[in-house]
Amino acid sequence: MKDFRVRMARPDDVVAVVRIANQAFLETARLTGPIGRSFAQQLRDGGEWLFVVEDEDGRVVGFLLGRHSGDTAKIGWIAVHPNYWGMGIGGMLLRAIEEKARRMGLRAVETGTPFARSFYEKYGFKCIRVQRALILEIAGKSIEPPQEVRMRPLLLDDLSSLANIMGRDDYLSLLSSYFSTFQSDPEKALLSLDGENVVGVVIGRADSIYRDLVTLEYLYSVEPRYALSLLYGLVYLSSVEGLRWVGVRFPVPHIDEEELRKKGWKDGELPTFWTRYWMRKDLK
Numbered sequence: 001m002k003d004f005r006v007r008m009a010r011p012d013d014v015v016a017v018v019r020i021a022n023q024a025f026l027e028t029a030r031l032t033g034p035i036g037r038s039f040a041q042q043l044r045d046g047g048e049w050l051f052v053v054e055d056e057d058g059r060v061v062g063f064l065l066g067r068h069s070g071d072t073a074k075i076g077w078i079a080v081h082p083n084y085w086g087m088g089i090g091g092m093l094l095r096a097i098e099e100k101a102r103r104m105g106l107r108a109v110e111t112g113t114p115f116a117r118s119f120y121e122k123y124g125f126k127c128i129r130v131q132r133a134l135i136l137e138i139a140g141k142s143i144e145p146p147q148e149v150r151m152r153p154l155l156l157d158d159l160s161s162l163a164n165i166m167g168r169d170d171y172l173s174l175l176s177s178y179f180s181t182f183q184s185d186p187e188k189a190l191l192s193l194d195g196e197n198v199v200g201v202v203i204g205r206a207d208s209i210y211r212d213l214v215t216l217e218y219l220y221s222v223e224p225r226y227a228l229s230l231l232y233g234l235v236y237l238s239s240v241e242g243l244r245w246v247g248v249r250f251p252v253p254h255i256d257e258e259e260l261r262k263k264g265w266k267d268g269e270l271p272t273f274w275t276r277y278w279m280r281k282d283l284k
Contacts, residue, residue: 002055002056002087003055003056004053004054004055004056004061004087004088004089004092005053005054006051006052006053006092006093006095006096007051007052007054008047008048008050008051008052009039009043009047009050009051009052009063011040011043013039013052013060013063014036014039014040016052016059016060016063017035017039017052017060017063018032018035018036018039020060020061020062020063020079020080020081021035021063021077021079023081023082024079024080024081024082025077025079026114026115026271027114027115027271027272027274028209028271028272029077029079030271031209035077038065038076038077039065042065042067048100049064049065049066049067049068049073049097049100050063050064050065050066051063051064051066051093051096051097052064053080053089053092053093055084061080061081061083061084061089062078062079062080062081062084062089062090062092062093063077063078063079063093064077064078064093064094064096064097065077065078066097068101068104068106071105071106071107071108072101072106072107072108072109072110073097073098073100073101073104073106073108073109073110074109074110074111075094075097075109075110075111076111078090078093078094078111080093090119091123094109094123097109098281098283101283102283106283107282107283108280108281108282108283109125109280109281109283110128110278110279110280110281111125111278111279112131112276112277112278112279113276113277113279114274114275114276114277115274117277117279120279120281121279123281124281125279125280125281126279126280126281127277127278127279128278128279128280129277129278130275130276130277130278131249131250131275131276131278132249132250132257132267132275133247133248133249133250133267133268133273133274133275133276134247134248134250134257134260134261134265134266134267134268135213135245135246135247135248135265135266135267135268135269135270135273136235136245136246136247136260136263136264136265136266137244137245137264137266138235138238138239138243138244138245138246139212139243139244139245141239143235143236143239144236145232145233145236146228146229146230146232146233146236147229148194148225148226148229149192149193149194149199149200149226149229149230149233150192150193150194151190151191151192151193151233151236151237152190152191152193153186153187153189153190153191154178154189154190154191154201154203155191158191159174159175159178161198162174162198162201165198165222166220170220173218173220174201174203174218174220177203177217177218178203178218180205180217181203181204181205181217184205184206185204185205185206187237188203188204188205188206188214188217188234188237189201189202189203189204190202190203190230190233190234190237192221192226192229192230192233194226198222199221199222199223199226200219200220200221200222200226200227200229200230201218201219201220201230202216202218202219202220202230202231202233202234203216203217203218203219204216204217204234204237204238204246205217206243207247207272207273208272209271209272210245210270210271210272210273211243212243212244212245213243213244213245213246213247213270213272213273214234214238214243214245214246214247215246215247215248215249215273216231216234216246216247216248216249216252219231219252219253219255220253221253221254224253224254227252227253227254227255228254228255228259231248231252231255234246245270245273247268247270247273248260248265
């Protein structure tokens with residue numbers, strides 16, 4: 001049986017860390033750019049929460065990129081080379097961050113994961129929150145526009161008038177969403193009308209990796225009864241553009257998860273869009 005040891009990461013570990021991420025992750029953490037940038041930035045910031053495991057030949061076979069916030073240590077990414085799965089290396093990395101957190105007097109270790117809930121539970125973590133993500137595949141299906149409302153593009157000139165029908169916080173959230181998608185997806189901002197009355201706004205965003213996926217960025221409904229029609233206005237637009245999926249992360253005001261499931265929405269399992277489980281281990 002091989003011997004392994006944990007040590008702090010060094011700058012020259014970058015290639016090994018990136019290649020492990022390329023091969024171990026299902027989600028977009030496998031992409032070279034994001035993992036490489038994060039590794040370099042954390043080393044620039046001191047690298048206090050970057051751990052690697054190496055074998056007896058000095059080969060890096062696993063890594064953990066973490067940080068701390070307040071009284072909690074946070075795991076950003078943890079991965080083990082596929083050839084070394086099942087050898088306890090992930091557990092070694094978890095123990096390393098837990099021991100450091102204890103030495104610093106921190107109270108807990110937390111992380112979010114789409115696919116590794118059982119792994120964390122094996123090491124004493126508990127799920128404290130679930131951020132549900134549902135996805136609707138619209139390719140190969142009949143998609144009609146909502147009948148209860150009329151949808152049209154939300155224009156820059158419309159924004160000022162919306163301040164009169166929305167609370168301040170809702171309006172500022174609208175502005176943030178509108179301008180964050182303005183350059184890339186201006187056509188995915190929609191105004192909803194019942195007759196001549198504005199009854200809501202919905203904004204979608206094309207996924208940066210899966211361009212066939214549109215995710216709900218913002219939804220505001222003047223009355224709860226319009227919320228589903230607003231969402232399906234975005235679904236219809238996505239269908240008209242020939243896209244494949246629409247995704248929703250909960251909670252969404254006035255939209256019920258079970259109602260969407262009955263309409264064919266399913267748990268998101270795309271590498272960029274998934275249900276996230278927030279895990280926590282309290283340190284004694």
